[in-house]
Amino acid sequence: MKPVYWLLASLALVIAPHLAHLPLWVGPLCLGLGAWRVAAERGRVALPGKPLLIALTAACTALILAEFHTLFGRDAGVTLLVVMISLKLMEMKTRRDILITVFLAYFLVAAGFLYSQAIPMVLYLLLAVWTITTTMIAYGDTASGLATRARMKLGAVLLLQAMPLMLVLFVLFPRVSPLWSLPQDAHAGVSGLSDSMSPGTISQLIQSEAVAFRVNFSSPLPPAQTRYWRGPVLWDYDGRTWSTRTPSPESASLPLLRGGATTYVLTLEPHHQRWLFALDLPATLPPDSRAAGDMQILAREPVERRLRYQLTSYIDYRLGAELVPSARQRALTLPANLNPRTHALAGRWRSDEGSDPAVVARALAHFREQNFVYTLSPPRLGTQAVDSFLFETKRGFCEHYAGAFVTLMRAAGIPARVVTGYQGGSLNPLGDYLVVRQSDAHAWAEVWLAERGWVRVDPTAAVSPDRVEQGIAAALPAAELPLALARLDIAWLQRMQQTWDLVNSQWDLWVLGYGEDRQRSLLARIHASLATWAGMAVALAALLLAGLAGVALYLLWQAAKNRADPAQAAYARFCRRLARLGIARLPHEGPLDFSRRAGQARPALATRISHITQLYLDLRYRRNPPPLRALRQAVRRFRP
């Protein structure tokens, strides 16, 4: 195969995964330019001239600018790179052009990792690296000495031989924090909870099977219906969206924790927001974080990389025994002139029931008894969103129930707020850890009751108890389940999925999560002095040198092996001794001829000379040769 086809194949491989996140016109452009190059290679068409190329380049740059308003950053940069490589195909003539293209192909592989570092993607891009390496070999094989398969084999051999060294570098190369701040879009396109909630936000998130976090419990696993993972707490409602526009009010009192503690390590996937998740209610805080008055945990920086922290939580707790007036005010505010029927209903309950808890119970009973349906695809709501949900559609997802419930409570004069987060999670028995996915996203309510403080109330549980006890997949009718949540009834399939998640969690933990902290802690476990810059540098240098010395020794040993045939060495020694007597073996002289000539020159030695020669010849040519020892001994004793 001509090297240029290797190059085209490599480019196709590295560009393909990028097309998904590039502007639509890039794919056809690349394909067209690639086809043009192939046609030109076959002599069907000529390559475009300089003017056309310059025009194309300018047009593409303008299109990219129009799309992204910049040429830098991840997406615009990758688009520019892909377009320029494709255009480079049109004027690739010299060796230098080819090399630049090959190097850019490697660079695109690295750019691919910015979008996905999942195992299948890594395997795919490794294949691409193999192809690019083979391309380099094809160009290096200037006299065409290798067949296509031999080139591929050599590429694989080189990559495999590079692996051990790569591992050493990966483990020991000192990791540092980013050198400068990243462009805005560095981590775009990651799903997760947002800081606001409107109808549809959570039911959207439910569709994603992506892992939100994993939890290793060191104490017994709490039951499913108590596993509420607290996230953003939302105080303000504008008639459609729940959010926290100004910082949440401070709490007047510390939470009171009761019962047994639950200790666990939580590994949070990066979600690019500041909040951290914890089992309700955390007694400790992760490093570099603080708790707001509503017990929402906020990290100092947005979570841009996988974060692992240990926490202790108490399932039984009392939160906010005292409520400051400003907080009470905020927890009672509703948009004016909206949802009159809701206000009327809440007012009726208020006058019917004597106490706040009774109003809460009345509301939950209302959800239970009035044929409310828990569904992923609720009908659209009008401007009076809560009214139309409560009195007309009666079909909704957890955000509808939590939002309507809090509205009802506030209308009835009970301070209430929305809490979003995750609920439940599935246990992976293979790794004995809990996986909480985006599909476990949930929203519930907290009401403030005198003497009891903030109490969690989950109206969804009133409508669909299965949701909190068995998880989302059990709570929804099978026909409504998104593909990602399709129930896995087949045991081996379930087991495979669990295994795959275990592999992924280890991959995330040890490969993708191998950063500054993990490196230091791993190296410190081996030896304390390794966990310093100097230690790493010394270890790295020592291992690299040892590796190279090993390879050099191997090569030298191979050389020695080629040289030293012991029988020949002994015979050569014998010849040297004769040469000292003035009887040198001539280059063309066979051992027998030499023996005859030497015998004639020194008749006294003739028998011994012919004896040694015979031993040597037998060693070399006889089917069952005499022991090497005999020849060596005879030579050693031959001291004329």
Place this chain on the structure above:
Amino acid sequence: MLRPALSRPGRLLKHPAGKDSFLARLLHPSPDTAPVTLTQRRIFILPTRAGLGFALLLLLMLLGSINYGNSMGFVLTFLLASLAVVSILHTWRNLARLIVSAGSSEAVFAGQDARFRVCLDNADDYARLAIGLRTGKAVGEVVNLAPHASGCLAFAVPAPVRGRLRAPGFSLVTSFPLGLFRAWSPLDLDLHCLVYPHPAPASLPLPETAAHPGDGRPRGEGHEDFAGLRSWHPGESLRQVAWKAVAREQGMLAKQFMGGSQADTLLDWDALSDPNPESRLSRLARWVLDAESAGRRYGLRLPGVSIAADRGQAHCHRCLEALALYRP
């Protein structure tokens, strides 16, 4: 790291003062008496320009990986860096333990290019690919060697003056497999090429001196043993021209006669009056060629050298060699 600590002393100390010094002979006898095995000490290895570009690429990728905190970015960067390091060994191995010997080279006339041949023997179990020969800056021929196979590389050097031309030093180079590193081995093999004097352009007719005046055979040209036609050279007698062939538009051909009774021609240094010895040698070279192509028997006499009359390729070569190596 694979570069020998001491650069080849033979090259450094080759200048007259150091040529026969003890150190020079101890460390590296020069010139090499073929065959030469390319040992570690003889092979140098450095990155090519592409290799430097690759290093820049790796640096950019490392910076990107650090900034994006991208683990697989690190993996790729380190994998490619390791790949480059591994390729050093492969490039080195491509040249190491190659056995190089001098090949034959054919004599040329001054003013032509001398072609030297270098033979390579691969005594190992692996193939060696894309091994080139470099003189000056340019890499000339490239050869592949299968396991336990041999091959040859040739290079041309201008030969402006007569004599024995010693081939200049050259290098065997390879940057296989990835082109990121170039391994080379400077060699100074004992390669020689005989350079005949440049034949004088304008032809004077051959001198008609009998080498052996008393050989008893009648002088003159025999017309009885016509042997065929050959090309006619300026300076030959017009009587030899095959006019019938000219008429047939076959060009100027000369009739050739076997066993004819042509007189032996003596090409004598002293018969020439040109004061410049080189011009005389050129003239004699031209005559040797003319006499040979005319099918005559001719002898050569130089001060201190005398070659009896004969003809044929070997004789022609012997005469030209004498002219090439003549020291006035």
